[in-house]
Amino acid sequence: MLIKDADPIKSSEITSKDAFLNRRTLLAGTAGLIALGATSKKAEAAKLSFAKSRLSTSEKPTPYDIVTGYNNFYEFGYGKEDPAKYADALTTKPWTVKIDGLVDKPGNYALEDLVKPAKLEERIYRFRCVEAWSMVVPWVGFQLSDLLNRVGVQSGGKYVAFETLVRPEEMRGQRGIANLNWPYREGLRMDEAMNPLTILANGVYGEELPNQNGAPLRLVVPWKYGFKSIKSIVRISVTSRQPENTWKMQASNEYGFFANVNPEVDHPRWSQASERPVSGGLFAKRKPTQMFNGYADQVAGMYAGMDLRKFY
């Protein structure tokens, strides 16, 4: 991954979501229409109803401003602040997801038809980027296994492949600004896809996902490096062979298919032994990275017998 160090976020700028919204409302009251515009735009994000989950961590979520202001989404540019600046250009309604390959019910599904039958839960997960920064994110979503069971995986289905939208008119990164081979692609082995921790998220902080976080539907796989968590999904295919994934295609000596968080296997250009919690700003104390990002109890069994130094 390109490591262009992010612009520092001042700790004075870090606020909780409530404080952030209150500030907007106050501004709207005193400063008239311009601020009001900003407030009503913010209020458009629909609140979601969801259950709590026992699979959530008890760690404190990273503040809303950081979760939605410090992002990787190369369809909008390389900078950490580009997605928040430019992703509003993306139209997410209507949204269709093509489901194909080795499934009983292939088709072009309207987003609502995928989400409505699902049991939405809040999943507060640790999130560890391969660039060695981390957050704690309160996602809202549903298990990928729920969707796969609904569409029926056929017996030869061994992997699940995902693709992000290609729409250069709305995604400036795809107009030559970011040099990836579009569409952004990812994949999981079937047991990983069916693991209860693996979710499709349609929300964060109790509301519909903002575009910069991968609206309207993105994958979240908390024991893997963040690049596996593909955003703004338009296609899900069940395949018999291991699918391509963008960062492995880009640099297979640096990024693999599995990409399980592993403090013992360094990236060729930096150490993976520790991470920088983004909420602490650029000079935050680093903390040790955990095997499988702390989810070893739930997932290590899937990799029994594999040499984890080799399958990165």
Ligand code: MTE
């Ligand atoms: N998905 C798409 N389509 N394009 C991207 O550039 N970046 C990945 C992942 N999913 C990316 C993507 C990387 S490198 C990370 S770390 C996470 O999204 C960041 O998710 P966040 O911005 O919600 O924290």
